[in-house]
Amino acid sequence: MPAPAPVPALESDQPDFTAVPERAKWRYKPRKAFWRSRLVRAVALITVLALCALAILALVREQTGTEGFLVGLGLAVLPVPLLMAAFRWLDRVEPAPWKNLLFALAWGAFASTLVAILANSFAVEWISSATADPGSADTLGATAVAPVVEETAKGAAVLLLFLFRRRDFTGPVDGLVYAGFTATGFAFTENILYLGNAFGEDQEFGAAGLGSITVGTFFVRIIMSPFAHPLFTSLTGLGFGFAALLPVTARARRTRLVLLPLGGLLLAMGMHALWNGSATFHPLAFLLVYGMFMVPVFALLTWLAIWSRQKELRTISGELPAYASAGWLAHDEPLALSSMRARALARGYAARSFGKPGAQAVGEYEAFATTLAFLRHRARRGQAAPDFTAREQELLHHLWQRRQVASPALTHAARVTGRVWVPPQYLDYGGYNPYRS
Template sequence: MEYRALSGVLARPSDPVRTRVLVVLLAAPGVAILELVRQQTGTAGFCVGLGLAVLPVPPLMAAFRWLGRAAPGPWRQLLFCCGWGACAAALIAIVANSFATQWIAAATADPSDADQLGSVVIAPVVEESAKAAALLLVFVFRRRRLAGPADGFVLAGFTATGFAFTENILYLGNAFDEDVADGTGVLDSVTAATFFVRIVLSPFAHPLFTVLTGLGFGMAALGRRRRSRIGPPLLGLAAAMCLHALWNSSSRFGEYGFYVVYGCVMVPAFGLLLLLAVRIRQRRLRAVGAELAVYAAAGWLGPAEVPALASMPARSLARSLARRTGGRAAGRAVALYEADAAALALLRHRARRGGPARERDFALHERELLRGLWLRRATAGPALARAAVLEELLPPWFDPVPVPARPVVVPGPRPARAGTPDTGASHGHAAHTDASPAGAADARR
């Protein structure tokens, strides 16, 4: 049975039935929302909007994936969040927004007032809540996959990217339909203006809002008390709604209101989140290096592997070296080894800092991750050691391939006894008491 590392913890075995069910559940609202958009924009407008809306999707996905590379999660999980945003969240938003706007217009007999309230009040609440539902599902049913704010950041980014994709189809398609009806030229068209504002100036708008919610869920995943698990997501969601409302109301602040909000709020907020993303990534890599050093001392990793695993360029180089000598299978083995090692380090880091995982859960996941490392070490170890040398991560006198001080026995997958801290090596001679959170705490004392 193959196990894969998922953002700091071990994933469950792949389940084709569960995957098919999720695909069907997302495909149904996906077909519905695309048909609704096509009815509003027309077939020609839909095709134009689709072609233009897809342009910012790959760069945004690559940016959020870059942040998660320190402890990579599976594409299946990321695509679920993106699909939820593009299909389920978009369908909820368009139906709820239309219903609310019509109800307000009927109640006030003022369509312009209804549009304003719908844009500034209703849309931020509905849209951010719909996008946050994907994060809530992961938090409730796959909480172990949220190892911290970085995972919430990435999942929220993918969810919002999918939502913005569908919304951009609607806006660009409507703009094209309006231009066709008016016979407007390309340069003076509403389509060009909409493309410039939504695709060029502010492709990060929806991700920026939803990332605040994602950070809240990531912080909640580290909490031990109920208050610390409920408060951060609610605060993050409230902040996302407020920022979204401010952005939607920018055009109502006068002739230059949009530019003021964009330059004084959106751009600085984007810069702060970008700086935060870089710092989160660096902290994760430092945590990987610090925690894996303990496993290297216990004999599970080569000493030269630790600096390579804590360096993204060295990881990439190790995969390239493995592919040159052993083909794609070897490169894949090194990639899985790196993912398991990062997941193991973050699992231990979280448990050592008092995460909510029980000791038995920690021992079970640690044992399986160690087993996966040992099975691929023959391929990945030399590639990582060579990468560490080529990247000059080791001192000149360091021998990258030392003779093992003692044998290491691969642990079996059977569970540990309840309440017994385990390093995953308790069934062999490589057991090292300091490789468990409890052992680390004893060593500090």
């Protein structure tokens, strides 16, 4: 493991960072070609997603009818806020930018579902014409074709974020969150289709309002298994997340870019195929797979996600003391920043003392300190970017601008929660040492 980069010394009361531009342009931005600019990429991406949205909504409305589409939309949207809140809670330590999360959600809801519907329909029609057996074609399409197509389409969003938002993709938690948002969007659009078709079938049988088919579909897809698609795609996200932890070497690069993400994708496809197959063959098989396989795997992934979040907090408490020793942080701040409860208490203390701007300043201070800790941790693992020094100075500049409000608040929170720095017993306290015999 390479030695960590030296911490900049605090030589004066006011730092003079020549690499940091004016306040309005604090963000470090290396020069890029025009075609690589964020504006050009954002416009192109929004255009593609908008076209996919128009196409998929037209297809779903054509299959379900206007009334079925509206009913499916109203029912399918119910689990979306809950799933988004759960993944956002998991990502509280170092929250991912909302633009990345919204991209993942939109990709899953529009681009992935469009590819899945077109590819699945083509494959089922081809199998049906080749075998002259529509029944077996539907079964084969659900168990063999759909898992491959859908997990690949959803995994493309995670791959794009891994390649083009590498700074925001640092470990398994990020992989789980991005995969979860993508799968939540995919499940939302798919549920509109299933619930809308179920409502149409109830209307054909003369049911008034929501019939038994719609209620049964709602129970299975919304109540029993809202986590199904997020669970499948989370395996792909974990593959990319663990790949992000590997050092940048020739051998590890090959493993990172191929083996780990591909392994996660294959596991996602296998679990998806098992789930679809159990629902296709027999209701008892579905319940058996649900109780003996899906629930334990879901519990295991939940434990892994919480463990990964705790590991992120331990990274903060392990990396920031170097900056506290250099004078950039108070000694109690790293311990307070590694506790979600202490962070919340610090924001509350600042809100009572300075109002909403104070709480906002402390929240920004916590975010920048967390980013600084992970930046140094990546450098320790041999993943330091070429702009490491400039990024470090930028983050220290952000902390310095807010430390007058944030440092007392975090110190107070550390003392309230008992997370205080205890000096070694062998130090001489101004000539008096109570530990000296």
